[in-house]
Amino acid sequence: MGRQMYIDLDLHFSDGVSEAFMTASKSPSVLTLSIHHAAPGFYPTSPHAALTPVDTPNPFNLAIPLLEGASNDSLHYVWKNCVVPVKDAFSPDFVVLQCGVDGLAGDPCAVWNLGLDVSSAGSLGNVVGDVINWGVPTLLLGGGGYDSPNAARAWAYLTSVACGSPLALDTSIPEHSAFPQYAPSFMLEVLPGNRLDLNTPEYLTTIENNFNELAARIKALCNT
Ligand SMILES: [Zn+2]
Numbered sequence: 001m002g003r004q005m006y007i008d009l010d011l012h013f014s015d016g017v018s019e020a021f022m023t024a025s026k027s028p029s030v031l032t033l034s035i036h037h038a039a040p041g042f043y044p045t046s047p048h049a050a051l052t053p054v055d056t057p058n059p060f061n062l063a064i065p066l067l068e069g070a071s072n073d074s075l076h077y078v079w080k081n082c083v084v085p086v087k088d089a090f091s092p093d094f095v096v097l098q099c100g101v102d103g104l105a106g107d108p109c110a111v112w113n114l115g116l117d118v119s120s121a122g123s124l125g126n127v128v129g130d131v132i133n134w135g136v137p138t139l140l141l142g143g144g145g146y147d148s149p150n151a152a153r154a155w156a157y158l159t160s161v162a163c164g165s166p167l168a169l170d171t172s173i174p175e176h177s178a179f180p181q182y183a184p185s186f187m188l189e190v191l192p193g194n195r196l197d198l199n200t201p202e203y204l205t206t207i208e209n210n211f212n213e214l215a216a217r218i219k220a221l222c223n224t
Contacts, residue, residue, distance in 0.1 A: 001029055002093030003222075007083065007131070008034040009124065010100025010143040011109055013049035013063065017098075022048075022061050027221050031060045031090050033083060035075070037103075037111045038065035051206070054213040059221065062086065062214065064207055067198040070103065070112040074199040076122025079130070081204075082211035087134065089219035095136050099128065100143025101154040105192040108146045115192040116157050118166045124154060129161045138162075149181045150190050157188055 006021070008014035014034040021030045038049040052062045064078050101124060103112035118125035131138055140162055145151030153173075160167040169189040173182040 003090060004030045004094045004096065005087060005090055005092035006030065006032045006096045006098070008032070008036070008098040008100070008143075009103070009127065010034075010098055011037050011102040011107070011111055012100070012144060013038060013044055013046055013065075014098065015044045015046045015048070018048055018061050018063070019046075022058055024057075025060075027224065028060050031062070031086070031092070031218070033062040033064070033086060035064045035066065035078065035083070037068070037070070038063075039068075042111075051210060052214060054210050054217075056214075059214050059217045060090075062211075064211075066112070067203065068111055069195045069197040070114065070199055071192060071197040072115050072120050072122035072126070074122070074197055074204060075114060075127065077199075077204045078207055078211075079122060079127055081208040082215075084130075085211060085215040086218060089215040090222060092136055095131055095134065095138040096141065097128065097131050097138060098141045098143050099124065099155070099158055100145060101151050102144035102146055104145070104147075104150055104154060104190050106147055106150055106190060109144075113192050113195050113197065116154055116190050117169055118161050125157060125161050125166065128158050129166075132162055132164070149178070153182075153188050153190055 013036040018032045102109045103114045105113045115123040116125045171188040
């Protein structure tokens with residue numbers, strides 16, 4: 001079957017998948033990596049939702065918790081400095097990418113502040129485009145997303161990114177039975193807001209440092 005990398009972009013920790021594939025194997029065929037929000041009491045509470053420690057017994061079950069207000073910039077930072085090094089170390093034959101969109105700006109969860117635009121580093125469109133550019137067979141999944149018009153916008157747009165021809169974000173929403181719900185813009189775009197991103201450079205560096213060491217462990221285990 002080769003190596004499979006599961007990446008979860010949903011606002012909530014991928015507790016079910018992460019725990020299903022938790023294993024004592026030294027070189028498992030499945031690696032799970034969840035990027036999510038974690039805070040006391042935030043669903044789903046799990047000891048595995050915290051930042052994966054360098055000395056974890058399960059270096060193929062990875063967690064990157066981002067704080068409130070996470071912007072494209074913060075997602076870009078952990079994507080470039082944590083997710084890509086893990087991908088390079090693990091060298092997956094297949095990728096499963098869970099595209100929960102409850103981290104988009106405007107979602108009723110109101111925790112993160114992500115955008116869609118493929119040309120904006122760290123947006124959901126940008127990271128989906130990056131995975132497609134890896135050139136590995138990839139399965140895209142949906143996930144959370146509790147503003148229905150925005151979720152529909154996002155999955156239509158992410159599908160166009162995955163197909164290699166991103167729709168223009170000023171594309172008009174076509175007339176249909178739910179058309180009034182797309183007010184006031186009636187366009188495809190979901191713009192990030194101006195809320196404060198609590199992911200400080202110091203916090204992001206802490207995540208990066210852990211993942212540098214974790215990627216090295218993964219690479220060593222995959223090569224033995
Ligand atoms: Zn969710």
